[in-house]
Every structure is written in structure tokens, then in C-alpha cells.
Amino acid sequence: MPMIEQDIKAAVAHILTTQYSAAITADQVTINKTNKEHTGDFTVVVFPLARFTKLAPEAAGQAIGEALKTTCDFIAEFNVIKGFLNLVLTDEYWLTRLGKIASNPTYGTFAPNGSKVVLEYCGPNTNKPLHIGHVRNMLIGYSMSEILKAAGSDVTKVNIYNDRGIAISQSMVAYTRFANGATPESTGIKGDHFVGDWYVKFNQVALEEVGALCNAPEDKAEAKKQTKIFKEAQELLLKWEAGDPETMALWKKMNGWVYQGFQQTFNLIGVDFQKDYYESETYKLGKDIIEEGLAKEVFYKRADGAVAVDLTPEGLDEKVLLRSDGTSIYITQDLGTAQLRYEEFGMDKMIYVVANEQDYHFKVLKLALQKLGKQWADGIFHLSYALVESPTGRFKSREGKTADADDLIAEVMRIAEDRTKELGKIEGLSETEAQQLYHTIGLGALKYFVLRVNPYKKIIFNPEESIDFHGHTGPFIQYTHARICAITRKAGSIAETTTIDTSHPLTAEEKELLVLLADYENTVRNAAEKVDPSELANYIYQLAKTYNKFYHESPILNANTDAEKSLRVALSAQTGAVIKKGMKLLGIAVPERM
């Protein structure tokens, strides 16, 4: 809660306690931003307060308003409509806020709050390329880490590669059978796509073999497991688990290609990790925790030998944590990996950016660790995001190229190039500058498209329609920034000023913009608290839109007076700065020209 709103609440509470002997605290006062159609900056909702004054809501509003005006020097005037007390703050107050913003280079970033966060995101399988689901994951994960850092947390970004198992074994089998020693270099295919192609090939061959075995579609899933090629893959997995040198060498070689390919995509999108984990190294973890749980009698060994935990008191089921043959399953290694990270980082919060299909899994993970009495497990948070779907339903990895991350990025950059050339905006740019601009705009469009939607809501993405560049989009915000840069460039040294003349009256457009600017800090903190980048994305759009209106209505460099000019330049400069900072927290770059 920004200071000013807290101050008003406290003042209202003070008036009610001293003048009406009401037992009321500041928290009980409801205050909102005033709706556009009414005059005012903040509105006190009088209905719940009226009973303390023994007056009708309207009269109570009047009485409180008068008392506020005399006690608070930042309140210029007020009006009462029904039970709503609208307060207008003085222009001086707002201009002082602008001065504080302008003179604070770190406006919107908070002092360290002592919180240590480990944030896991991306989590790809190494048998196929990244797709649009990973894109959403990465954008949410990266921007969330930036937002948390701005809010004062110490964040470590980690990735986990699902680099072992039956899927990569299948790619390996197909590669061995059909590739004739081809490599990404020899074919010119990006490494992750290259390996993914062999995974697709495996499934084609398996289907052909199924066709030979049976015709009934309902038996196909079962029949697939009976195919020769499927059995080969299973055998290969066993060889891998036994550490067979030849198998390991091929596995390392193919995964190496994949990592190279992934890294290119990470670079293109602009995401990074401080630490990588590999399932091949973590999949045996967790046995200690199982032992610990058995010793503490939180877990129990069933008659069949499997270790389980009873979560029926929590409304879940009995959950097996270790196979009856003593080997690990998914949850076992996640328990172990969590413990490992706690030992490595001592974090008080661990955020998993993982799709909402795994809600149940993370409930189990958190509960199991809590039952073991691990304090830090309270800080486990599953940032559960919904899937990206096509208008006809889920994207299937085999259906269509449009869900592929690299294709999507290439497409959106191509559109950026076309648009930019159409508008004749590449004059004076070198080829590399132009390419850089297409990248900035294209990625900006894609990232904003994804990030403006609340993570827990599914995104409908129609690959038939290209991502928009007008309206509520990334390029719109980028354009606004470029426009502001043109202003501040021409304004020269005036744009550097951090002192504000607080006696100058504000126009409606100036004030609307300033009020919004003053709200940035609050927005960053809200986005961090709610663990939701869309909060910030929507704020920046609002800010850009408000600026464009201001820009259209108010001459800046051609203002009537010097005082007006310097105020408007200052407003422009600060808006530009906030757009740039805010977009950076979203992982989106803003150009100075476009």
C-alpha cells in the first residue's frame, strides 16, 4: 500500500475516533482510486463508516470530507456522491511525487528483503525441440525471477533437463537404425530438431509395425509396446541403466546436440539459468528422504514392499513414493532434488514453473516434505500455468510445425521485418541494426502476447492468424517508448532534469499520466506478491496508452511556456524510464527508434 493511501486511511480513522469516539483502525477504511467519470483521485467508501457517525452516508461523507480538508494539507478539495467521498489531492502533492520519481534512479526496485528464492523453470525433455508450451513457461519463469529480484528477493534460476528415459532411448534407436552416421552438422539441422526428428521417425516405424500386428485402433496403444522397435528401445534403456559404454557414448552425443540447439533458442529468447540439473544425475536421489520418512513413521512400507504416504487426511489419496522393487519414481527424485537444493541454497522459497497438469504432484511433494517437519517446505510454490491451445484444442507435438518454438520466433521476426519495411522505418539503419530491430519487435510481440494473460488461464493461440502488432501488444508499447526517446533526444539537457517545479498547475492528461507513474512501484510489488507477471504487463499497457493520449493532446517541445515544456519533458522522460524498466522485468527490450 503506497504511503498516501495509508495516510488517508489513518486520517479518516483518526477523525472517526476523535470526533465520533468510534473504535476503528486504518485497515477498516476502504479506499479506492476514483472512477474516471467522477472528480477525484481517491475515494473513501463511506457506507460502512456511516454508522459510527450516526449520520446518513451522504452527510457522513460531507462531515469526514470537511474534517480531512482541514487536517491534511495534501487534500485540495472533495465532493460526496451518495456514499462515496471523492478526494482531490493538490497538484503540488503530485508534482512532489514526480520529483521523487525523477531523482530516484532505482525507482521501482526495492531494498533486499532477505528472501532467498530458487526458481525452476523450462524443464525440457531432450528428445524433442522446445514448443510453445516451453515458451510460455520460459517467459513466465524468467519475468517472474526479474520481478522478484526487483521486489528485493535473491533469486537463483535453475533448469532441469529430463535427459534420460524411454523417450530419448527411442530417438537413439531410430538414429542407430536409420541415420547412417548423419549429424546436425552434416545435415544442417539444428541439434534439438535433429534428435526430435528421430523421435518422430521412431513413432512412424512403431506405427507401421503396429499396422502389421493388428487393425483395431483400441488395441494400438498396447500393440505398440509389442513392436520390435519398441522392445529395442526398452533394451537400450536397460543398457543405459547398466552403464553400457557404447550406449552412454551415443546418449551423450545426442544429448549434446540437443543442448546446443536449446542454447541457441535460450539465447534468442533471452533466458538464462544459474544452475542446470540433469535427471540422469538426480533420478537416484530421494532414497535418504524415504528412509527419513520411514524412521519418523510419516511414511510406511506396504505389504507389497512399496513405500507410501497417506494423504487422505489432506483430501488426497495414498501416494506411493518408492516402488516395491526399491527403485525411484518421479516423486522420489523430486523429493530428493528439493532437499539437495535446500542444502545448496538454503532458500526459504522454491518456485516451480510447471504446467497445471501437475497440480496434484506438487501438492503431494509439498505435503510429504511438510509432514517430515521441513520448515522450508512451506515456501514451496507451484507456479501453475495453463496450457497454450489451438482453437481446436491441445497442440500435439506431432501435429504441425506451428507449435514449435523456433518456427514461432522466426515467423514473428519475419512479420516484424515486413511491417517495418512497409512503414519505411529502416532508413538510416545498417543491416545489423535492422536485424536487431526485427528481433526486438518480433520477440516483443510474442512475449507480450503470452505474458499479458494471467498464467493460470489457458491461452488460445491460433497459428492461422499472426500475432498482432497493433493495440494491446508489445510493439505498441515499444513504439510508445521510441516516440518518447525522440522527444527526449530533441529536448536535450532538459530531459536530464530531476528537479520539478511544484507550483505549476497540472492538466487532466498530465495528471492522469503522473498518477499512473506513481503507481509503478506498487504494481511491481503486487506482481511479486501475486506471482503474476500479467499484472505488470497490463499496467505498462495502461501507462503507454495514457502517454499516447497525453502526447496527442499536449504539445511538449512546442509547449507555450518553458515551465510547461520542462514539466512535459520530465513526464515523458519518466514515462519512458518506467516503460523500459517494466518491460525489462518482463524480459522485453524496447528500441529507441522504430
Added chain:
RNA sequence: GGCCUGGUAGCUCAGUUGGAUAGAGCAACAGCCUUCUAAGCUGUGGGUCAUUGGUUCGAAUCCAAUCCAGGUCACCA
């Protein structure tokens, strides 16, 4: 079937701890480049906030039931 998420304009989405006449963008239509970047600005039309009931000064928001969509309920990951 149990549990979890969603359902707001033709489409894609906002909507703070319950607050005033539910907002944007896209699409459609009509205007604005002789002043700082028109990827912009302005205007028009478009709504049973899934349905029904409840809670209260006040409900898109909270509660209950129902309908629809998706997910999940593996010794897969």
C-alpha cells in the same frame, strides 16, 4: 464418479481486500498526418458477467446448487 481450474462483447483478454453507469484491444463503420514518430489518436455500434438461489446498504467478485469446457485421480515423467 471424487478433487482442482476456468466460463465476462463476434474473437482475444482486463476487472485490486465485495463499491458508483462492467473496461481494453482485435474485427466492423466514421473521422484525424502542413506541429514533437499515424506501429498513433478520436468517435459509433456491440453485454442476461454460464444458470438459479442465498448473504447485504451494495455481488462479475463471497456462499450453495446446476450446466459447459479442460485437467487430474500410475509402482509414467
